[in-house]
Amino acid sequence: MLADNEVLQHIRTLLAQNRRGMTTREIGERLCIHRNSVAKYMDLLRAQGEVEIAHFGNTRVFFPARRLPVSALLNLSSDLVCMVDESEQLLSANPKFHDFFGLDGRDVSGKSISEIHAGAGGTTPLSDLFGGLITGDEVVRDLTLNKEAQGSPAYPCYLRARGIPTVFDDGTPGTTILIEDLTAERNYLKNLEFLVRTSADLADMGDEVDIYQYIAEQVYVLQPGSIVSIGSIDTEKKVLTVRGVAGSPEDLELLTRIFGPGQVGMQFPFEQEPLAMINLMKKTLLETPNLSSLFFNHIPGGVLSRFAEEFSFGTGFAIGCACRGGLYGDVAIFLKKAHALRNSDVIEAFIAQAAVALQRRHMREKLREKSERQE
Numbered sequence: 001m002l003a004d005n006e007v008l009q010h011i012r013t014l015l016a017q018n019r020r021g022m023t024t025r026e027i028g029e030r031l032c033i034h035r036n037s038v039a040k041y042m043d044l045l046r047a048q049g050e051v052e053i054a055h056f057g058n059t060r061v062f063f064p065a066r067r068l069p070v071s072a073l074l075n076l077s078s079d080l081v082c083m084v085d086e087s088e089q090l091l092s093a094n095p096k097f098h099d100f101f102g103l104d105g106r107d108v109s110g111k112s113i114s115e116i117h118a119g120a121g122g123t124t125p126l127s128d129l130f131g132g133l134i135t136g137d138e139v140v141r142d143l144t145l146n147k148e149a150q151g152s153p154a155y156p157c158y159l160r161a162r163g164i165p166t167v168f169d170d171g172t173p174g175t176t177i178l179i180e181d182l183t184a185e186r187n188y189l190k191n192l193e194f195l196v197r198t199s200a201d202l203a204d205m206g207d208e209v210d211i212y213q214y215i216a217e218q219v220y221v222l223q224p225g226s227i228v229s230i231g232s233i234d235t236e237k238k239v240l241t242v243r244g245v246a247g248s249p250e251d252l253e254l255l256t257r258i259f260g261p262g263q264v265g266m267q268f269p270f271e272q273e274p275l276a277m278i279n280l281m282k283k284t285l286l287e288t289p290n291l292s293s294l295f296f297n298h299i300p301g302g303v304l305s306r307f308a309e310e311f312s313f314g315t316g317f318a319i320g321c322a323c324r325g326g327l328y329g330d331v332a333i334f335l336k337k338a339h340a341l342r343n344s345d346v347i348e349a350f351i352a353q354a355a356v357a358l359q360r361r362h363m364r365e366k367l368r369e370k371s372e373r374q375e
Contacts, residue, residue, distance in 0.1 A: 015051065022062055024038040024039050047166060052065045078096075080181065081097055081178055085174040087112070090108055093105065100181070113126040124145070133161055134175045138165065158181075195350060219350065222343045226247065226334055227311070228245070229242060230243055235326070239268070239269050240269075243264060245264065258303060258310070259307075268295055270296040285319045285333075286319065287316070291308055312337045319348065321351055324359060326359055
């Protein structure tokens with residue numbers, strides 16, 4: 001009686017010689033094996049990726065698979081891919097998997113996934129993420145992982161993971177885990193919902209609501225870990241007046257300790273800054289590592305140095321609230337060192353919405369003033 005490995009090799013040879021495909025009955029007749037046994041071997045070859053199947057009515061026809069080596073498939077996949085054996089040891093993974101989880105492939109290969117943690121200094125073992133995928137059945141799960149990048153605040157990554165039972169070339173069972181990163185798609189929908197919500201808020205907002213503070217707080221939602229300030233612009237007198245500030249309670253306390261409690265209402269003339277109006281009318285976020293320029297050079301250097309040190313200031317961004325040729329505000333974003341600006345396109349879109357709302361409120365105020373003068 002032929003051993004299993006011999007039978008498998010005979011089946012591979014038959015399929016290679018009959019590339020138009022063979023049924024289990026045809027294979028069984030050629031090898032003098034019962035068709036039920038042939039079906040078992042074909043399932044094994046399919047799990048190993050060596051055969052493909054096509055259905056013609058109730059008949060299943062098997063073909064030799066046109067496959068690449070596993071290592072090539074790992075590198076070609078746009079997903080994060082890893083393979084673990086039945087004892088949950090990591091056998092291999094593609095570069096995208098290593099990069100995403102911050103792993104060094106040379107250090108983690110052959111280790112148990114309970115010993116491998118996501119990210120340098122991470123506390124979440126991969127077994128916590130993938131445990132439910134290694135069940136012997138095909139399983140799909142949605143995962144959320146808080147990920148840090150270059151010291152920035154952690155942000156959620158949304159993943160869809162699929163565990164596929166696999167028989168490797170040596171006949172041992174294991175699991176292939178395919179992970180699709182859905183973060184960009186989820187963030188797009190989240191950002192779209194944000195802009196729809198804020199657009200409705202601004203349209204329905206009464207004049208008694210502090211619109212400036214609302215704008216600052218919404219920008220902070222998009223850029224957590226920063227400090228956001230917003231000021232109104234008097235284009236005739238060329239003066240910016242601070243109207244709102246948003247940040248964490250700790251950072252707001254820091255501002256009060258350094259600049260005093262009266263931040264809202266502080267004024268910064270910019271008549272000596274000829275490019276200020278031009279830059280703020282561009283409706284785009286402009287980066288400036290020069291902290292003094294965000295205050296139009298009106299804050300003493302010693303105060304700024306203290307703020308930069310205690311806040312760990314890295315860089316800043318400014319954008320004007322411009323609408324229909326008018327400038328109605330200036331938003332400044334202060335980032336800490338190693339923090340990157342995120343959601344810049346959404347911030348710019350929101351500021352464009354806010355500029356329209358500020359322009360409308362400005363026009364209503366002008367009409368009220370005119371009406372009061374006539375009375």
